[in-house]
Amino acid sequence: MYTTETRIRIHYALTDQMGIVYHGHYAQFYEIGRTEAIRQLGFTYKDIEAMGIIMPVVDIHSRFLRPAKYDDLITVKTTLREFPKDHKIVFHSEICNENEQLLNAGHVTLYFMQAAGMKRTKIPEELSEKLQKYFNG
Amino acid sequence: MYTTETRIRIHYALTDQMGIVYHGHYAQFYEIGRTEAIRQLGFTYKDIEAMGIIMPVVDIHSRFLRPAKYDDLITVKTTLREFPKDHKIVFHSEICNENEQLLNAGHVTLYFMQAAGMKRTKIPEELSEKLQKYFNG
Amino acid sequence: MYTTETRIRIHYALTDQMGIVYHGHYAQFYEIGRTEAIRQLGFTYKDIEAMGIIMPVVDIHSRFLRPAKYDDLITVKTTLREFPKDHKIVFHSEICNENEQLLNAGHVTLYFMQAAGMKRTKIPEELSEKLQKYFNG
Amino acid sequence: MYTTETRIRIHYALTDQMGIVYHGHYAQFYEIGRTEAIRQLGFTYKDIEAMGIIMPVVDIHSRFLRPAKYDDLITVKTTLREFPKDHKIVFHSEICNENEQLLNAGHVTLYFMQAAGMKRTKIPEELSEKLQKYFNG
Numbered sequence: 001m002y003t004t005e006t007r008i009r010i011h012y013a014l015t016d017q018m019g020i021v022y023h024g025h026y027a028q029f030y031e032i033g034r035t036e037a038i039r040q041l042g043f044t045y046k047d048i049e050a051m052g053i054i055m056p057v058v059d060i061h062s063r064f065l066r067p068a069k070y071d072d073l074i075t076v077k078t079t080l081r082e083f084p085k086d087h088k089i090v091f092h093s094e095i096c097n098e099n100e101q102l103l104n105a106g107h108v109t110l111y112f113m114q115a116a117g118m119k120r121t122k123i124p125e126e127l128s129e130k131l132q133k134y135f136n137g
Numbered sequence: 138m139y140t141t142e143t144r145i146r147i148h149y150a151l152t153d154q155m156g157i158v159y160h161g162h163y164a165q166f167y168e169i170g171r172t173e174a175i176r177q178l179g180f181t182y183k184d185i186e187a188m189g190i191i192m193p194v195v196d197i198h199s200r201f202l203r204p205a206k207y208d209d210l211i212t213v214k215t216t217l218r219e220f221p222k223d224h225k226i227v228f229h230s231e232i233c234n235e236n237e238q239l240l241n242a243g244h245v246t247l248y249f250m251q252a253a254g255m256k257r258t259k260i261p262e263e264l265s266e267k268l269q270k271y272f273n274g
Numbered sequence: 275m276y277t278t279e280t281r282i283r284i285h286y287a288l289t290d291q292m293g294i295v296y297h298g299h300y301a302q303f304y305e306i307g308r309t310e311a312i313r314q315l316g317f318t319y320k321d322i323e324a325m326g327i328i329m330p331v332v333d334i335h336s337r338f339l340r341p342a343k344y345d346d347l348i349t350v351k352t353t354l355r356e357f358p359k360d361h362k363i364v365f366h367s368e369i370c371n372e373n374e375q376l377l378n379a380g381h382v383t384l385y386f387m388q389a390a391g392m393k394r395t396k397i398p399e400e401l402s403e404k405l406q407k408y409f410n411g
Numbered sequence: 412m413y414t415t416e417t418r419i420r421i422h423y424a425l426t427d428q429m430g431i432v433y434h435g436h437y438a439q440f441y442e443i444g445r446t447e448a449i450r451q452l453g454f455t456y457k458d459i460e461a462m463g464i465i466m467p468v469v470d471i472h473s474r475f476l477r478p479a480k481y482d483d484l485i486t487v488k489t490t491l492r493e494f495p496k497d498h499k500i501v502f503h504s505e506i507c508n509e510n511e512q513l514l515n516a517g518h519v520t521l522y523f524m525q526a527a528g529m530k531r532t533k534i535p536e537e538l539s540e541k542l543q544k545y546f547n548g
Contacts, residue, residue: 009443009446011439011442011443011446012290012291012296012442012446012456013290013296013298013438013439013442015290015291016286016287016289016290016291017286017289017290017291017292017293017294017344018191018193018291019291020193020291022286022287023164023193023194023197024161024162024164024165024168024287025161027160027161027164027424028161028422028424031161031422031423031424032420032422035420035422035423035482044482045423045482046481046482054155056155056157056160056201056204057160057201058200058201059198059199059200059201060160060197060198060199060201061196061197061198061199062196062197062198063195063196064193064194064195064196064197067193070291070457070460071446071455071456071457146306146309148302148305148306148309149305149309149319149427149428149433150301150302150305150427150433150435152427152428153423153424153426153427153428154423154426154427154428154429154430154431154481155428156428157428159423159424161424164287165285165287168285168286168287169283169285172283172285172286172345181345182286182345183344183345186344207320207323207428208309208318208319208320292465292467294467297438297467297468297471298435298436298438298439298442299435301434301435301438302435305435328429330429330431330434330475330478331434331475332474332475333472333473333474333475334434334471334472334473334475335470335471335472335473336470336471336472337469337470338467338468338469338470338471341467
């Protein structure tokens with residue numbers, strides 16, 4: 001298992017007229033969490049694209065338990081529960097507020113694809129190596 | 138069953154550097170589809186809020202089959218498969234491009250809640266009446 | 275002078291917790307107005323990019339007179355007051371609500387640039403021809 | 412004069428198919444800069460709203476010199492050049508990348524308004540006090 005945490009401050013643009021964060025913005029919070037999870041491996045998603053591999057999202061599921069509000073400092077906990085198999089990687093996300101109340105939980109499935117030709121491919125070797133120690137015995 | 142269709146033109150702000158529509162924006166397409174589905178009943182979501190009822194999203198699931206691209210004129214097909222029960226309503230969405238290729242499919246669950254006090258409530262009578270003919274015999 | 279009008283329905287994602295449209299979204303309304311202005315010439319901005327020319331925004335000025343609100347059907351009036359000179363084009367935008375109250379006025383300057391090499395270039399010949407009749411005598 | 416700096420990491424949602432940050436998102440960067448400028452005074456914009464005062468944007472001007480790109484860590488430098496007069500406050504923003512290249516410069520004018528009744532009002536006493544030391548002799 002590999003887990004990291006990232007903090008995000010809610011700015012005005014993310015709120016809606018219900019006085020809460022618009023539900024559609026949580027996909028961005030998950031994205032920021034994933035990106036920082038990869039960065040903390042000593043790698044970046046930008047590096048992955050520079051290698052000619054892109055990671056489009058193919059599935060997203062999100063449950064909204066409590067609303068995030070303006071100026072909240074939320075924590076996005078991002079977890080890889082399993083080592084990526086074949087061309088697929090699944091990130092689980094949990095979002096809490098400063099009182100450690102769970103606001104939202106979800107998961108996102110992405111594919112590894114070659115940007116040229118748009119063929120599915122497997123996890124880049126460099127990323128695989130960085131991740132292995134979190135999943136071995 | 139109650140089904141409506143809405144068209145949306147993809148503008149530049151919705152694209153990302155993969156050259157496709159950013160996955161996080163599909164929640165907005167679903168929202169636009171739901172809103173127009175309610176409007177075509179001779180009612181608006183704005184009316185519902187004016188009655189003191191809000192409809193927060195509590196669950197969203199989305200599958201991405203093919204990318205939408207800049208300037209695409211997509212069709213959002215919004216369907217209520219079942220008459221809303223208790224405080225819950227589920228909208229199914231299918232998004233196609235101009236070649237009638239299915240790009241995305243998903244569903245969104247919302248609650249009916251009283252804005253004052255944030256208690257769950259049942260579907261407003263007016264909306265219920267408008268919908269009934271689509272689900273009876 | 276060349277003027278066109280486009281309608282946009284305000285959806286929930288565009289509102290903020292002041293109960294109005296977030297100011298940062300007006301740049302998108304201007305963009306949609308410009309795009310439709312070009313389309314009504316029998317041309318698309320997508321065509322321009324397909325010719326290897328991109329049009330980055332280099333300057334934007336926006337004045338907010340009255341707020342747009344949820345479910346408003348706004349009209350974006352887009353005007354080219356002068357024929358584009360050199361590598362520069364300026365679009366003026368006025369946004370009104372259904373009561374024809376002016377909500378917002380602004381203008382956006384864009385450059386014509388060759389995508390390959392990122393050099394400034396002049397207006398594409400095809401676009402120039404389509405526009406000329408609106409500015410001659 | 413009162414100046415603060417804030418850092419923002421560019422995530423994927425902010426890019427467009429030109430491979431750069433969509434111009435419409437800079438208004439959010441300015442907003443984040445303003446908010447942090449107020450927070451560093453030992454105060455928050457949230458506090459201001461809790462006092463019944465809102466600060467709608469009435470004018471924004473933005474010049475785009477160089478593009479921000481995916482994963483850039485930009486710095487937003489936010490400056491109050493003058494002490495707010497009457498009901499008006501003007502924030503100047505400069506955005507640089509990690510190589511200290513200026514990407515964007517702009518300024519935003521906001522009004523102080525009473526949320527109840529939407530009348531213009533003057534700067535809240537608490538904010539005025541915190542700011543005074545930066546503008547006195």
